[in-house]
Amino acid sequence: MQQRDDRIHDYQVYIGGQWGGAASGETFDSLDPYTAKVWARIPRCGAADVDRAVTAARAALDSGPWATMHPTQRGLLLRRLAELIARDADRLALSEVRDNGKLWAEMRGQCGYIPQWFHYFGGLADKIEGAVLPIDKPDMFTYTRHEPVGVVAAITPWNSPLLLLTWKMAPALAAGCTMVIKPSEFTSASTLDLMRLVEEAGFPPGVVNVVTGFGPEAGAALTAHPGVDKIAFTGGEGSGRAIAKTAADTFKRLTLELGGKSAQVIFEDAVLDNAVRGVVSGIFAASGQTCIAGSRVIVHESLHDAFVEKFVALARTARMGDPLDPATQVGPVTTPPQYRRILDCIAMARQGGATCAMGGEPAKRPECGDGWFIEPTVFTGVTNDMAIAQTEVFGPVLSVISFRDEDEAWRLANDTPYGLAAGVWTQDQRRMFTAAKKLRAGMIWTNCYRTVSYMSPFGGFKSSGMGRESGQEAIRDYLETKAVWMDYGAEQANPFVLR
Template sequence: MLKLKNYINGEWRSTSSEDVNVVINPANQEIIAYAPRSSKEETEEAIRAARVAFDSGIWSSKTTHERAAILNAIADKIDERAEELTVLETMDNGKRKDEAAFDIADAATCFRYYAGLILHPEGETYQVPDTVQSMVVKEPVGVAGLIVPWNFPLLMGVWKIAPALAAGNSIVYKPAELTPITTTKLFEIMEEVGIPKGVANLVMGRGSVVGQTIAESKDVDLVSFTGSTEVGREIMRAAAGNLKKISLELGGKSPNIVFADADLETAVDYGLFGIFFGSGQVCSSGSRILVEESIYDEYVARYVERAKNIKVGPGLQEGIDVGAIVSEGQMNSILEYIEIGKLEGATLATGGYRLTENGLDKGFFIAPTVFIDVTNDMRIVREEIFGPVVTIQKFSTEEEAIRLANDSDYGLAGAVFSNDGAKALRVIKQIRAGITWINYYHPTYVEAPWGGYKQSGIGRSLGKYGLDDFQEIKQINVQLNVQPINWFTS
């Protein structure tokens, strides 16, 4: 049994609150940890520590080589503890163990990427029509408040922590209440490799207390949040108090377009992977599959048959395809959407129920669920379900496919399957989404930007764009001919 603590100003601290968060394994509901539910005052203390650390220059004034060396050391420690972190992530989140293993490896890669990126800083100079040298430099924002979701507990955190620290910021980090365990291990690693006191602060607790305090604080210069669009709006409103910089990676309801000339086996395979990877608890999931009318019936038949054979079970169990839903509340929300789909008149082709046989009743498991005969006005087509539920609808023309794909409040991701390269590129360029694929789905790379259009967010993670989110741009002008301007005659 783990008893987790906050990490504030270089010290591990128990919360003063008697309200403790019980962390369970969603595969069997066993208690695996107790975590703090921190107060507003404790959160403010962490913010003050970060403010003092940043203003002192103890981290921000280090050379890029010094910061890079520490980031690389963190990556090495993650690799050393990869098996421990993988098991803890699986127990905490419920995902398949090999999925968790990929997340841990990607976390180390992310630290190494930003360690390398800051060794090649970008700036600009301008040949202006004057005796002036004009230039642009990039500086750290200051204190960064980082708020992360439960679906990729460690990896999503690292997507923020690595560029924030690389840029020279101090951080106040709030993990999701459901999945705080691997975060504490990461902070142990950061302490071990020598992150200076006050630079990295960990505060656990409710979003309504810890998250709200971070978002509202005038000592926080930036808030980077990943989560639901609804909470993103609340963060944005709270951050308006001092017009702090924000970065929001929010929800999605992403289209996956399959044309008749696509390789059908590939399109079905990635159609399954696009939604059932991570139990569908992925913001970029391809939850809306749009299939050209002439191959619709064949696609559905193949897809449903394979969906029926997906093995669901505890993430640490061998031979499992899909793990648990993260919590009972999330499971019930998904099941409610399934009932909504039935009432709306969609045809349930497979799944649609909680799995309870063979010991699965001890955890939170849902059979992979496929709805067909859907229309764009249905809630199951328009709203983010965030679970193993997919809709498949037909289209007849390229123009209709584009219209259906873009008829959404969201714009996070999308894909096109076609063996006609010109058509695939033509269509993907018209999809209003920030992350897109042609003839595959989901894989992303630390070098490339991650983020969406419309209500899917503001700003970008990863790549040099992810570093930009944690930097301010400063214009510097140097007069090369020093003399009075004589603007006033007297």
């Protein structure tokens, strides 16, 4: 078992290849969600720091080694970074657990898997190909080329800081962009630890920069900065909407990965024990603090009671406690504001008429220490028009809704403002393919849930955002396409007529 220490770790930001504090000299505390104690101090950056970071990123993009580096060389740097992350995965995972309270088993697994994104996009870096167009004009040679979109502002959330940063960083760097990263104020430490490896890997100064601090100060200055060409954001719908409005002023490109209220649809022919385990994974893993949480179970009325009985019985066995203990299965909520919000949503569900079949209160078990724990919670008697069925809780709270026939199942599953993910549990192959067509979500899992890969695009429909991360599609969002025309004819055509 990994051990936490009582020291308070002092961090610095990384701008233009240099380590230092915020221009103001101010810092803020980062709390360990299990102990509720300060474990790190982080620089509190503001507009001056953001301007310095964007200036460094722009200089690296326009001149210097990165600007002239061959794509194959960029790929080699990405693969070198992958090897360093694999080497230091334990240390990075420990920072993640201290900062966000998620399980050691999950964070160590993520940190061990993150190198695959850098290997994958490192290999893709020199395979960004244009095309020769069989153009319909005589004596004309026309082709396309792809160029980096420019300086990318990457804004990451607190639930999986390094993984969700990697989904932005690997394709952006493979495309030749430079970056300014602003992690959540609740979980900045692991991103700063990663920058030590970026430096060791040999990335030129200014290619990757980090500013830390609060949204109204550092975040707002970054999204509004005229030197930023693209914003890649993962977070809540409200923040995403505000960022989109700011980006519109200067027509910044956007990738937004926002919230979800994902359905897990259980049909009457499902293998019920597998569905129960899949739903547990979808809502109680990571304490429900994931955008793809399967927070709505839409179960056939013939299975409703059996499902609830089996689900509650399994969920009650979940071990809560220290996230560094490999035996722990449910850890704390990451932040005090989120802890209070989840409890407010639970109260809202009760007031709306839902029945609490399990949990519904703070966890006061001795093994939970002084952290922010909430008992895994299940509500039955939920209808899809209730607030608890429409609101993203981002916590360990499940709503169970029954349906009569297939058409009703698809209608209920799609009846939210979101469209990030969906799960389907059935043995009927026709229904599997029908689900892929009928469900309005960016990712459809059948007889599985909460599975991701560097090879597969990740992103949603509707209020769940725009653009895709991971897979070959991700790199397109970090490129601009240029059409090049070359006239090799003997003489010019009529200059007053569009050719």
